[in-house]
Amino acid sequence: MIWIVILIFAICLVLRFPIAFSLGISCLVYLLIKKIPLILIPMKLYSGIDVFVLLSIPGFILAGNLMNQGGLTAKIIGFCNHLLGHIRGGLALANIGASMLFAGISGTAVSDTASIGAVMIPAMKKEGYDADFSCAVTAASSTVGPIIPPSVPMIIAATLSGLSVGKLFLAGAIPGLLLGVGLMILTYYLARKRKYPKHPKSNLKQIAKGFVDTFWSLLMTFIILFGIIGGVFTPTEASIVAVIYALCIGAFVYKKITLKNLAVITLDSMKTSASLMVLIGFANLFGWILITEQLPQIISTEILGFSTNKYVVLLLINLLLIFIGTFMETIAALLILFPILLKVAVAVDVDPIHFAIIALLNLMIGLTTPPLGICLFVASSIGKVSISKVSKASLPFLAVSILVLILVTLFPEISLLLPNLILE
Template sequence: MIWILVIVFVVCLVLRFPIAFAMGLACFSYLLAKGIPLIVVPMKMYSGIDVFVLLSVPGFILAGNLMNQGGLTEKIIKFCNHLLGHIRGGLSLVNIGASMLFAGISGTAISDTASMGSILIPAMKKEGYDTAFSCAVTAASSTVGPIIPPSVPLIIAATLSGLSVGKLFLAGALPGLLLGLGLLLTAYFISRRKNYPKHERSSFGQVMRSFVDTFWSLLMTFIILYGIIGGIFTPTEASIIAVAYALVIGKFVYGRLNFKNIQVIFLDSMKTSASLMVLVGFANLFGFVLITEQIPQTISSEILGFTTNKYVVLLLINLLLIVVGTFMETIAALLILFPILLKVALAVDVDPIHFAIIAVLNLIIGLTTPPVGVCLFVASSIGKISIGAVSRAGLPFLLVSLTVLVLVTLFPWFSLVLPNLFMD
């Protein structure tokens, strides 16, 4: 019967159904064929979204949209330009640096690619940067967002595993910074080789004025992290505080929010949150079907039957997640695979916090992996260039990302030092 699930799911994906409906139709077909009462559908969907920490996701989505529409993206880019623009290829460094700062607001790779790319790709093309390079930098830099906290994928991983959101946020900080630094160095060396332009050095006063202008935006990230890690409030409460803060800053400090655009922002955030919750609900139903057919046990026994070496198991999991990440959005892939693969990792004594970071890092790298990485499609559509050209230009960045993945996989210290230091 499991082949009915697989065939319907694959056909729906080929027909470009949204991933949530592909899972839903596949599960519905399986239940009908198996003769299982359809009352299971609403029961399992509801139990999947009836998790307190998931309430934080709509809050963070709304806060990110409020800050983005409130002018945050432009101010972060301006600050990074004052800070890095005088270096050769400065605008490419600004692209990556802004993504590292913007990571604390958006938390998702695709939204980062779209928001940053719509501003920076045209600007880089105008200054003489190669279009393929401009798109490749934008797509690669967007992978930093879901690792540097606060991160929506890490919240989802915590929901699926019962792990501490605060510990996962701390665990993602060093790998995220390591990835960002690697991308910065790669962009710099490519820019020097191709002699890309640079701006005049900004004065110390200009840098400080730009920092002050951006300070209120960056303060939100500090408030969220300090509050969650310090035990002052839960992730759900933090998301509501972030929304209130974003409204005040966007309206009274930046002056970019008004009643009309706030209505649009709330509506867009509701649509995004609703689609995500439908995805979570159907994924829980999908998981019920997999458990019914004992798929997790089969996968676990097959992998562990092949080898019990921790590093070989992690290598196999990395390869699987990279491939899945190329054609499936991060959160959808997490919902389907993370609970299954976590059991395999635990069986070979991999720390669950460490494994969560490995899983998320794998899947976001997959978003920039040729030939069908989602972020590559977004960047190429903004730059109006073929995805093949963007893929070729992005290979050095992909190599750096994979190197960081290997380091994080082999050395748990990168993921565990901060959680152990601050939360044990």
Template sequence: MIWILVVIFVACLVLRYPIAFALGLSCLVYLVLKGTPLIVVPAKMYSGIDIFVLLSIPGFILAGNLMNQGGLTAKIITFCNHLLGHIRGGLSLVNVGASMLFAGISGTAISDTASLGSIMIPAMKKEGYDADFSCAITAASSTVGPIIPPSVPMIIAATLSGLSVGKLFLAGALPGLLLGVGLMLVAYVIAVKKKYPKHARSSFSQVAHGFVDTFWSLLMTFIILFGIIGGIFTPTEASVIAVIYALIIGRFVYGKLNFKNVQVVLLDSIKTSSSLMILVGFANLFGWILITEQIPQTISSEILGFSSNKYVVLLLINLLLIVVGTFMETIAALLILFPILLKVALAVDVDPLHFAVIAVLNLIIGLTTPPVGVCLFVASSIGKVSIGKVSKAGFPFLMVSFLVLILVTLIPEISLFLPNLFID
């Protein structure tokens, strides 16, 4: 019977149904054909979202949207331009740098691509950068968002595994920085080769003024991160504090928020949060069906039967997650596969924090992997460039992402250094 579930789910994905609907429809058909009482649908959906830490996700989404509407994106880009604009291909470096700073606010790759891309891609094209390169660097840099804290996928991973959200946030910091620096180096090499433009060096006062303009928004990330790590508040409480902080800064410091655009932000955040919670609910039902059919045990035994070597197992998991991440949205893939693969990783003595970072990094790299990486489509639509050209231009960035993934996989200390340093 399980093949019916899988076939319908894959068919829905091919037909470009929303992931939540694909999960729900495949589960419904399976349960009807199996003769299972349909009362299990609301029961399992509710149990999937009845988790306290998940309440932080709508809060972080709302806080990020408030800061974005409040003018944060433009200020971050201006500040990064003062710092990096004088280097050859400076705007491409600004693109990555802005993503690294904006990551602490948005926490998702797709929102990063859409928000920063709508500003950066037209600006880069106007200054003489190739359109395909502009789209490619925007899509690639957006993958930093779900790694550098606070990160929505990391919250999901913590919920599924029982790990500390604070520890996971710290575990993602160094891999995120490593990924950002790697993308900058590749962008610089390409910029020098193609003789992309650079600006005059900004004065110290301009840099200082840009930092002051950006300071209050960046402070929110530190309040959230160190408040959670220090045990001052829970992730859910941190998300509420972030919303209040974003409202105050957006209204009284930046002066961009008013009643009208706050209404727009609220509606947009409600839509995003609602669709995400429906996805979580259906994914929990889907996962329950997989467990009843003993699919996790089968996958575990097959992988461990192939090899019990830690690095071989991690290689197989990496390959699986890269492929899945190419075709499926990050959070949906995490909800379905993370609990299954975590058991496999634990069986070969992989640290759960380390594995969580590997899993999230794999899936976000999939967002920029052809043929159907979601961030590639978002960037290509903004830049009005074919997905084929963007994919070709993005190949060097994809290679450096894979290199970072290999380093993070083989060297656990990259992920574990900060959690071990700050948290017992």
């Protein structure tokens, strides 16, 4: 029976139904065949979203939109350009640097690709960068966002597993920086090889002005991060603080937010939050069906029956998650697979915090894995380049991402150093 549900879900995805609808339809078919009262649907939908920490997601989404519409993206890009523009391929390096800084506000890869890509891809093309390279570096750098805290997918993972949000935030810092630096090294090498342009070196006054312009937006990241880690407020309270802060900065410091566009920003945030909550609700029902049909036990038995070696198990999980991440949105994949695979990982003595970072890295890499990576499609549409060209140009960046994944998988200390050092 469970395979019929999964088949219906897969068919709906192929037919390009929204993931929430695909989950809902497959669940409905299961309930009808099993003759289970349909009152279970609203019950499971509500129980899926009736989690206090999930209230932080609408707050972070609204705060991110407020900061983005408040002129944050352009200021971060300008600051990174002052710092890195004089290096060969400086605009591409600024692209990656902006994604690393913007990560703390956005927290999702697709929004990073769309927001920064809308500014950077046309600018890079205008300066003489290859269009496919411009799209590829934008898509690849966007995956750093949900790894460097704060991060919406990390909050979801913590909700699903009962792990500490603060520990997850700290665990993602070093892997995120490692990924960003790795992408920068590759970009610099390609820029020198292809003789991409560079700007005149900015003076200290220009750099200082760029820092001042960006300071208030960057400060929000530190308030959120250290507020949660220091126990000053919960993730939900942090999201409200972030909204108030973003509104004040956007309205009174950057002076880009008005009553007119505030309504549009709020409505857009409500739509995004509502669609995400519906997805979480249906995923909870889908997860209940999987548990009822004992799929977690089946998967655990199959994987552990193949091998009980920790690294072999992690290799199999990595391959599965990268494959799933190529065609499924990160949060949906987390909701469906993370609780199942976490049990398998813990069974072979993998630290839950370590595994959560591995899972997130895998799903981020999937977003830029040809030919179906979602971020590749977003970047190609902005750059008006065929997906085949962008996919080919993204392969070197994909190799760097996989190398970082291998390092994080083999050396748990990379992700566990900061949580053990600060919170133990």
